[in-house]
Amino acid sequence: EVLHMVENGDRVCWKKKSIFFDLEYWKYLPVRHALDVMHIEKNVCDSIIGTLLEIPGKNKDGIAARLDLLNMGVKTDLQPKYGERRTRLPPGPWNLSRAEKREVCNFFYGMKVPEGYSSNIKNLVSLQDSRLLCLKSHDCHTLMQQLLPVAIRSVLEKPARYMKVLKGYVQNRTRPEGCIAERYIAEEAVEFCTQHLSDVSTVGVPSSQKMGVSKPLSGCTVSVVDQDLVNQAHLYVLENTEEVLPYIEQHMIHIKTAYPKFRKRTKWLQDKHNSTFIQWLRFKVQSELEEDNHGVSENLRWLAAGPNMAVPLYRSYLIKGIKFNIKAQDDVRTTQNSGVYLLAHTMQVVSAKDKNPILSNMGFYGVIQEIWDLDYQKFTIPAFRCDWIDSSGLVVDELGFTLVDLSKIGHRNDQFVLASQVKQIFFVDDPMHRCWSVVLSMPNREYNDVIGDEVLGDVIIECEPFTRGMPNVDTFDELV
Numbered sequence: 096e097v098l099h100m101v102e103n104g105d106r107v108c109w110k111k112k113s114i115f116f117d118l119e120y121w122k123y124l125p126v127r128h129a130l131d132v133m134h135i136e137k138n139v140c141d142s143i144i145g146t147l148l149e150i151p152g153k154n155k156d157g158i159a160a161r162l163d164l165l166n167m168g169v170k171t172d173l174q175p176k177y178g179e180r181r182t183r184l185p186p187g188p189w190n191l192s193r194a195e196k197r198e199v200c201n202f203f204y205g206m207k208v209p210e211g212y213s214s215n216i217k218n219l220v221s222l223q224d225s226r227l228l229c230l231k232s233h234d235c236h237t238l239m240q241q242l243l244p245v246a247i248r249s250v251l252e253k254p255a256r257y258m259k260v261l262k263g264y265v266q267n268r269t270r271p272e273g274c275i276a277e278r279y280i281a282e283e284a285v286e287f288c289t290q291h292l293s294d295v296s297t298v299g300v301p302s303s304q305k306m307g308v309s310k311p312l313s314g315c316t317v318s319v320v321d322q323d324l325v326n327q328a329h330l331y332v333l334e335n336t337e338e339v340l341p342y343i344e345q346h347m348i349h350i351k352t353a354y355p356k357f358r359k360r361t362k363w364l365q366d367k368h369n370s371t372f373i374q375w376l377r378f379k380v381q382s383e384l385e386e387d388n389h390g391v392s393e394n395l396r397w398l399a400a401g402p403n404m405a406v407p408l409y410r411s412y413l414i415k416g417i418k419f420n421i422k423a424q425d426d427v428r429t430t431q432n433s434g435v436y437l438l439a440h441t442m443q444v445v446s447a448k449d450k451n452p453i454l455s456n457m458g459f460y461g462v463i464q465e466i467w468d469l470d471y472q473k474f475t476i477p478a479f480r481c482d483w484i485d486s487s488g489l490v491v492d493e494l495g496f497t498l499v500d501l502s503k504i505g506h507r508n509d510q511f512v513l514a515s516q517v518k519q520i521f522f523v524d525d526p527m528h529r530c531w532s533v534v535l536s537m538p539n540r541e542y543n544d545v546i547g548d549e550v551l552g553d554v555i556i557e558c559e560p561f562t563r564g565m566p567n568v569d570t571f572d573e574l575v
Contacts, residue, residue, distance in 0.1 A: 133232040133233075133235075133236065136232070136235055136236055137230070137231075139239070140230065140235035140236075140238055140239050141153050141230065143239075143243070144230075144243075146189055147191060147196075147199070148196055148200075148226055148227070149191075149196075150226055156184075156187065157184075158182065158184065161173060161174060161184055162175065172185060173185055188251060188252045189251070191250055193225070195250040196225040197225055198526055199246050199247060200222055200225050200226075200227075202246045202523070202524065202526045203216050203217075203219070203227065204220040204222060205217075206523050207521070208237075209418075209432045209519060209521050209537050210430040211418075212430075212537060213234050214233075215429050216234075217429065219234065241535050245533050245535070248496070248526070249525075249526040250526075261275055264278035308415070308416055309412070309413060310413050311411070311413070311468070312409075312411040312412060313409050313411040313412075313424075314410075316408045317405050317406070317407050318405070318406055318408055319404055319406075320404070320406050322404070324480075324510075325402060327508070327510065328402070328467060328480070329401055329469070330373060332402075332476055332513065333372070333373070333376065335516070336398060338392060338394065338395045339395070339398065342376055342379060345379075346368060346371075346375055346376070347368060349375070350367050350368060351364065354367070376399050379399075380395060380399035381399075384396065393473065394474070397472050397474070400472070402471055402476075403470040403471075403472070406467050406468070406469065407467070407468045408465055408466065408468075409466040409468065410423070410424045410466070411424060412477055412514065414477065414514045414515060417519050417537075418432050419433070419466065419479070419519065420433050421464060421465060422462050422482075423464075431522070432519070432521075434460075434462060434519065434520040434522055435460075435462070435479060435481060435517040435518065435520065436458060436459070436461075436518045436519075436520045436534075437458070437461070437512055437516060437518075438456060438457075438459075439456070439458075439459060440454060440456055441454070441455070441456075441457050459483050460483070460520070460534060461484060461512075462482050464480050464481060465480040466478075466479060466480075467480060467511075477513075477514040477515075478513055478514060479511065479512050479513075480511055481510060481511075481512060482504045483504065483505060483506040483509070483510070484505065485503040485504060485505025485506070486505065487503055487505075488501075488503030488505075490531075496534075497533070498525055498533060498534070499522065499531065499532055500530055500531055500532075501522065501532055502530065518536065520534055520537060521537060523535060
């Protein structure tokens with residue numbers, strides 16, 4: 096058909112046959128296109144970066160663009176101003192000063208991201224002429240989705256940002272208010288549903304080969320740690336094991352019966368439970384094992400016996416296909432894999448005099464200091480010992496960015512978390528406020544390398560909610 100059009104002198108709209116046409120499902124698509132989304136995103140990113148940093152050859156703000164404003168009769172304050180000797184272009188909200196350009200480039204230059212997240216951003220920055228060089232398609236994707244909004248939030252005018260989001264909601268220009276309201280409600284509903292549908296099995300999407308893989312990635316150092324720390328980690332494992340939950344309820348009833356004067360003081364009961372439950376459970380399981388038809392599982396038997404005091408410590412660990420490092424390992428590397436986030440159902444204490452704390456969901460941001468592999472003789476359980484950010488060092492700004500002060504460490508009595516419960520995050524320095532860092536989430540990565548021994552398969556990047564589970568955490572540090 097194309098040859099027939101060429102022979103007749105007709106114009107051919109396609110220069111080549113797109114590889115998308117070979118897909119089996121292509122004929123069933125309602126809208127068939129041959130556009131490379133990543134290539135378009137890279138072109139848009141290059142134009143935005145080139146315009147902000149005024150890179151020659153990539154700057155879209157010039158005399159031609161300003162003359163278009165004059166022809167359309169819009170933005171009179173940005174139209175060219177003709178003088179006797181030269182034509183002046185009034186500065187727009189996107190025009191950055193030399194100091195602001197240097198600030199944006201320094202932000203990217205000092206950034207550390209998780210391994211596999213993108214290229215080493217530091218190698219893409221030229222501080223001499225304030226440019227970003229050699230950006231690949233995936234680098235542009237990460238810049239557009241997460242990094243660039245954080246970098247420019249301190250240099251752009253505030254009214255010029257969220258208005259872009261609201262304008263994008265408008266589909267019917269005769270009813271802009273209704274469009275904005277309806278789209279906003281729909282967006283909130285979808286975001287709410289994603290938190291409850293994250294565990295639903297999908298149809299037609301291949302499951303990852305490595306999502307269940309957990310193994311150490313470094314050599315271990317066996318250390319005999321303090322008994323209090325081992326009990327703290329062991330107690331957290333017990334309280335997040337389903338088989339142990341009935342025993343926790345029995346122990347709380349036992350405490351209320353033994354101390355009737357304190358049965359209404361929630362904080363005192365929980366403190367007593369934390370200090371006595373490990374020993375009580377050991378004797379309880381031992382007594383049940385002496386009975387016939389006790390029904391105690393093998394896992395519960397070894398859990399009640401407690402972990403080995405000699406704890407293997409690792410610098411790096413692979414959890415469900417995601418690499419985690421300790422903070423000391425990140426300090427000597429160009430990547431950052433030590434940030435974690437935990438959403439837990441916990442007791443919150445308003446003040447030191449609060450004797451009846453309330454139960455609610457709360458997010459915790461932390462940095463991995465040690466990776467433990469608790470040895471229960473028949474099996475091992477990896478756990479992270481973290482420095483958790485105190486609630487006084489956590490704020491959310493008017494744009495929705497979560498800011499943390501990494502120097503404010505709290506929750507000293509709840510340092511441990513199961514490695515399977517956390518979501519990987521990373522921190523970047525906030526260009527607007529010193530001593531504060533912006534929290535960015537790490538999308539889940541699934542690597543299917545079963546194609547061959549040396550060939551890496553497709554990389555699937557999927558942004559998901561922060562957490563899939565709701566672990567139990569009991570913390571009684573003061574919340575401000």
